Amino acid sequence: MRLGVLDVGSNTVHLVAVDARVGGRPTPMSDWKTSLRLVEHLDDDGAITDKGKKKLVAAVAEAAELADKLNCTELLAFATSAIRSASNGDEVLAHVAKHTGVELEVLSGEEEARLTFLAVRRWYGWSAGRITNLDIGGGSLELSTGSDEHPDLALSLDLGAGRLTHQWFDADPPERKRVNALRDYIDAELTEPARQFAQFGEPGVAVGTSKTFRTLARLTGAAPSSAGPYVKRRLTAPGLRQLIAFISRMTAADRAELEGISSDRSHQIVAGALVAEASMRALGIEELEICPWALREGVILRRIDKGLA
Structure with missing residues (x-):
């Protein structure tokens, strides 16, 4: 079919x-x-x-x-x-x-988080134990954690890279005070989700999905997409902090010249990086594995699970 x-x-x-x-x-x-x-x-x-x-x-x-x-x-x-x-x-x-x-x-924000989590679980399998997944879209951030195919906790916050860029940045490159103000805002928005996630303990695997995370991993040295989906890619907190210090001083046009980032994403990658860094810090994550499957695969898997004619 x-x-x-x-x-x-x-x-x-x-x-x-x-x-x-x-x-x-x-x-x-x-x-x-x-x-x-x-x-x-x-x-x-x-x-x-x-x-x-x-x-x-x-x-x-x-x-x-x-x-x-x-x-x-x-x-x-x-x-x-x-x-x-x-x-x-x-x-x-x-x-x-x-x-x-x-x-x-x-899709509701929770549905989006749950379907993405399903795709991640199928990719890593049961041997991964508890998985915590972070997904940054253009409009929202989805967070989920669980030991089964259905997460114990699935949240969605209006912390998407495109949304925050549109709301917070009116200069190119963004003004330092606006970057700092946005960082404080994101931290405040993540306070309660971090408390909820802490109840479930540390994950066996912490995962990042979405184009934003793939781009951030590539900008910090991960293999290009041409290397295929089975190459392990990671994003570390120290590498991300160094990247933010670098790209936040660049114009969108200059960022578009970097290997691994498209012109469509270059204008919003600073906000995306700030969300990624704050999320990892709030959840106590020092390293993320980058999963090639995300929401679309979750939608497909849900449909297959319902049976095909």
């Missing part, structure tokens, strides 16, 4: 096509995405603007057309933080459905 998985995130609209089978590995046979930066298309009331809706409709329509050309028998279409938190989210969903025929399922 060929599944199309359409992920409408805060940064991109991303379509993968997978030949799914029970017991099979959810490896994409086709992968397409386009930049969206939906969190940058919010007005002062938190509503997605007409320009944002127009860009979203165009991207979803293109993805749906491609899914049809790829002979996908089912399209799993979902949206995350940007639409979830938009004040006109329901209106935007109706608008997209009317103009594209695609009905997006809006």
